[in-house]
Amino acid sequence: MVSWCLSVLLSSSSCQPDNKKRRRSGSEEAPGGADVSCCDGDGAHGGGGASLGPYQLLTWESYRPREWSSLYDSSLQALPPPAYHVVTDKGFNYSTADEAFVCQKKNHFQVTVHIGVAGEPHYVRTPSGPQEVEHFLVKVFGVKLEAPGHQVTIEQSQSDRSKKPFLPIRVSLPGDRITKVTLGRLHFSETTANNMRKKGKPNPDQRYFLMVVGLYASVGPDSLLVSALLSERIIVRASNPGQFEMDGDTLWQRGAAQDTAVCQGRVGINTDAPDEALVVCGNAKVMGAVMQPSDHRAKQNVQQVDSEDQLRRITQMRIVEFDYKPEFASSMGINHTHQTGIIAQEVRELLPSAVTEVGDVMCADGEKIHNFLMVDKEQIFMENVGAVQQLCKLTDNLDTRIQELEGWSHRLAKLKSLTGSLRSTRYTPDQSITPPPDQSFSCSLRCLTAVRSFKIKTFQQVVVISPPESPPTPSALPGPPEVDFCELLYCEQVYCCPSTAGGSTHCNNTGTPGTEQDSALAGKIILTGYKFGQADCSTDHHYAGALFTDYHFHFYRRCSD
Numbered sequence: 336m337v338s339w340c341l342s343v344l345l346s347s348s349s350c351q352p353d354n355k356k357r358r359r360s361g362s363e364e365a366p367g368g369a370d371v372s373c374c375d376g377d378g379a380h381g382g383g384g385a386s387l388g389p390y391q392l393l394t395w396e397s398y399r400p401r402e403w404s405s406l407y408d409s410s411l412q413a414l415p416p417p418a419y420h421v422v423t424d425k426g427f428n429y430s431t432a433d434e435a436f437v438c439q440k441k442n443h444f445q446v447t448v449h450i451g452v453a454g455e456p457h458y459v460r461t462p463s464g465p466q467e468v469e470h471f472l473v474k475v476f477g478v479k480l481e482a483p484g485h486q487v488t489i490e491q492s493q494s495d496r497s498k499k500p501f502l503p504i505r506v507s508l509p510g511d512r513i514t515k516v517t518l519g520r521l522h523f524s525e526t527t528a529n530n531m532r533k534k535g536k537p538n539p540d541q542r543y544f545l546m547v548v549g550l551y552a553s554v555g556p557d558s559l560l561v562s563a564l565l566s567e568r569i570i571v572r573a574s575n576p577g578q579f580e581m582d583g584d585t586l587w588q589r590g591a592a593q594d595t596a597v598c599q600g601r602v603g604i605n606t607d608a609p610d611e612a613l614v615v616c617g618n619a620k621v622m623g624a625v626m627q628p629s630d631h632r633a634k635q636n637v638q639q640v641d642s643e644d645q646l647r648r649i650t651q652m653r654i655v656e657f658d659y660k661p662e663f664a665s666s667m668g669i670n671h672t673h674q675t676g677i678i679a680q681e682v683r684e685l686l687p688s689a690v691t692e693v694g695d696v697m698c699a700d701g702e703k704i705h706n707f708l709m710v711d712k713e714q715i716f717m718e719n720v721g722a723v724q725q726l727c728k729l730t731d732n733l734d735t736r737i738q739e740l741e742g743w744s745h746r747l748a749k750l751k752s753l754t755g756s757l758r759s760t761r762y763t764p765d766q767s768i769t770p771p772p773d774q775s776f777s778c779s780l781r782c783l784t785a786v787r788s789f790k791i792k793t794f795q796q797v798v799v800i801s802p803p804e805s806p807p808t809p810s811a812l813p814g815p816p817e818v819d820f821c822e823l824l825y826c827e828q829v830y831c832c833p834s835t836a837g838g839s840t841h842c843n844n845t846g847t848p849g850t851e852q853d854s855a856l857a858g859k860i861i862l863t864g865y866k867f868g869q870a871d872c873s874t875d876h877h878y879a880g881a882l883f884t885d886y887h888f889h890f891y892r893r894c895s896d
Contacts, residue, residue, distance in 0.1 A: 393427060395565060397563070404459050409457045419550060432600070443521060447516070448473055450513070450514045451512070471550060477546050481543075487544055489546075527543060535599075547563055549561075549564075550562045645718045652681070665699045666696075666697065688711075
């Protein structure tokens with residue numbers, strides 16, 4: 336039953352007026368009982384849809400729905416709102432340049448109304464309660480777009496070619512029937528303002544009319560609004576609308592080169608209402624590159640963008656797979672409905688400048704998407720460039736840290752091998768027989784004292800015989816093995832002891848009389864000294880220190896001089 340109601344309304348709206356004389360009103364009875372939900376659903380969104388092509392029809396929307404009055408049957412049971420559908424059969428032409436429908440004042444237009452009621456309406460809701468309906472009326476009038484409270488009278492031509500204001504038509508609404516009302520020979524009583532062109536282009540101060548077709552219930556002297564539809568904007572002109580269309584030579588002109596053409600306006604492909612310089616409803620093939628202006632001389636307020644914020648926004652964007660609705664894809668010329676992309680509402684929360692509202696979009700089934708959103712993918716591409724730059728910075732930092740860690744690991748391995756070789760040459764006593772710390776210290780002190788006393792006594796008794804004319808030759812002092820610590824750590828500078836350092840390479844020798852009775856023998860006593868601590872330039876100039884970065888370690892080694 337739902338499909339039957341819809342087919343009846345659509346077939347009625349597509350009928351073209353014939354040459355025969357039409358009745359003012361009539362009724363069409365549905366086979367069997369009418370489905371209430373069918374009539375209710377179609378009536379809620381009644382109105383002629385905007386079909387594509389040159390035979391475009393006016394679109395309609397509800398007019399003051401809060402003022403609609405409910406209907407009741409004979410037992411005061413509430414009835415669903417009536418199904419209400421309006422179609423403009425003739426008299427209106429769509430102007431692409433003006434982006435509106437144009438009507439000539441002296442030409443007639445025709446309106447067809449379809450009304451479907453479930454049940455027998457007897458009462459209507461009033462401020463004082465339900466009141467009995469005397470009859471129903473269909474009214475047609477116009478309002479100004481800039482002043483909705485100002486009504487424009489609709490006139491109707493009579494058989495004698497005289498013009499009179501259109502009077503409401505009384506109609507009967509039998510239950511479970513669809514009533515068809517045809518209103519012909521109508522025209523506006525006045526024209527819209529600012530219709531003249533300016534430099535061959537539409538006037539920016541153009542004024543518009545809106546047409547209202549309403550169903551009213553008459554209760555005594557009052558008329559209560561039951562349902563009404565409001566048309567889109569209309570331009571009413573006094574002369575032929577074709578005279579106001581821009582000439583073809585004005586739209587298309589020959590360019591500077593021989594094989595070029597210039598269009599002064601907007602170009603639409605598969606669409607008759609382009610809102611940009613070029614609108615393509617379908618696929619487009621570009622064999623070359625798409626160039627965009629990017630010269631620094633044409634820019635100002637240039638600022639560096641924070642790549643961290645770009646990476647954060649790109650990370651939060653959700654990539655989804657989706658299918659376009661068939662009715663939307665057919666109206667937009669989209670062949671492949673399954674695509675991968677983003678959601679404009681989600682992108683607007685992260686990057687509002689990349690989302691733009693383009694107005695209302697009409698689908699093939701008549702559904703209107705209000706404030707349709709479109710995304711600037713070029714801006715999202717630049718966000719990806721900034722995010723990649725931030726990732727490159729993070730990768731470079733990680734590479735630098737990895738190289739530093741590898742260098743330190745290599746140096747630590749060398750140091751570990753060096754300490755291992757030194758430990759292998761040392762004697763490691765058994766930990767089980769190690770004396771306590773206090774006993775070890777006392778034993779070491781006693782041994783050191785005994786050794787020192789023994790050496791002094793030995794040096795006093797030993798007599799070295801040497802000729803007085805030949806001085807003794809000092810022997811080479813033994814030194815520790817040279818270790819290059821700069822291979823383990825970074826060395827900023829190596830310090831060597833100066834030649835005039837406080838340390839001396841010669842031993843201090845002092846002669847003393849020997850204890851033996853032989854006076855021919857001369858004895859030499861070698862005096863030795865002990866210094867506890869770390870070797871430095873003051874003790875031995877053969878050693879030097881190295882200063883390292885970050886940490887100051889003083890390692891002393893034999894100098895090269």
